[in-house]
Amino acid sequence: QVQLQESGPGLVKPSDTLSLTCAVSGASINSHYYNWIRQPPGKGLEWIGHIFYTGSTNYNPSLKSRVRMSVGDRSKNQISLKLNSVTAADTAVYFCARGTSWAAAHWGQGILVTVSS
Amino acid sequence: DIQLTQSPSSLSASIGDRVTITCRASQSLTNYLSWYQQKPGKAPILLIYAASTLQSGVPSRFSGSGSGTDFSLTITSLQPEDFASYYCHQTYNTPWTFGQGTKVEFK
Numbered sequence: 001q002v003q004l005q006e007s008g009p010g011l012v013k014p015s016d017t018l019s020l021t022c023a024v025s026g027a028s029i030n031s032h033y034y035n036w037i038r039q040p041p042g043k044g045l046e047w048i049g050h051i052f053y054t055g056s057t058n059y060n061p062s063l064k065s066r067v068r069m070s071v072g073d074r075s076k077n078q079i080s081l082k083l084n085s086v087t088a089a090d091t092a093v094y095f096c097a098r099g100t101s102w103a104a105a106h107w108g109q110g111i112l113v114t115v116s117s
Numbered sequence: 118d119i120q121l122t123q124s125p126s127s128l129s130a131s132i133g134d135r136v137t138i139t140c141r142a143s144q145s146l147t148n149y150l151s152w153y154q155q156k157p158g159k160a161p162i163l164l165i166y167a168a169s170t171l172q173s174g175v176p177s178r179f180s181g182s183g184s185g186t187d188f189s190l191t192i193t194s195l196q197p198e199d200f201a202s203y204y205c206h207q208t209y210n211t212p213w214t215f216g217q218g219t220k221v222e223f224k
Contacts, residue, residue, distance in 0.1 A: 035213075044204065044215060044216075044217050044218045045153075045155075045161065045204055045206075045215040045218075046215070047212055047213040047214060047215065049212075050213075058211050058212075059212075060211075060212040061118075061212060062212070095160055095161075097160075097161075099163075101149070101208055102149065102151065102166045102167050102208060103151035103163050103166035103167075103172075103206065103208065104151075104163065105163045105166075105172060107160035107161060107162075108160065109159075109160055110160050
């Protein structure tokens with residue numbers, strides 16, 4: 001059974017860098033897309049971008065200048081997200097989700113990241 | 118960016134009702150449209166992909182239809198566990214986008 005688990009700091013200071021890791025179990029990361037999606041409190045879903053298992057990336061233009069995704073330690077089956085120069089508007093639940101070009105069938109439980117001093 | 122407009126934004130329904138949610142795209146998606154269910158505090162769950170293909174394990178009371186720019190999600194007989202928010206999602210063009218969501222509430 002494929003499972004994803006996000007981890008990282010739950011509190012980030014304004015102008016700092018948000019760094020999250022998604023650990024994948026039950027499947028190798030050497031296939032599929034890995035998406036990062038976020039949801040501000042009480043609001044809808046926003047696609048941040050995805051990384052293909054080859055390492056190629058595609059980012060939402062609204063965040064492109066601040067975001068970087070990478071394949072982490074392949075032996076640990078990890079994907080990482082970095083978002084720099086954060087503001088309060090970046091406060092959200094961040095999800096990683098594994099899928100194909102059709103849809104994301106497997107999601108992590110999400111992690112709330114609050115941007116505050 | 119491709120805009121997805123869901124309607125209604127919210128609806129009230131009773132157990133056993135037939136419920137239909139629509140999603141209109143600002144340009145053709147062919148069939149690169151999926152539907153998700155989300156309950157408070159939980160991650161979204163994939164219900165339908167490729168506009169009309171039921172994800173494994175999803176009850177058959179859920180169905181999807183449409184192509185091009187107009188799509189719909191139908192729940193044929195609403196069950197207590199179906200009260201949730203529903204989102205459409207396009208993966209035809211990047212940036213991939215979501216509809217604004219439809220909240221299904223108990224009447």
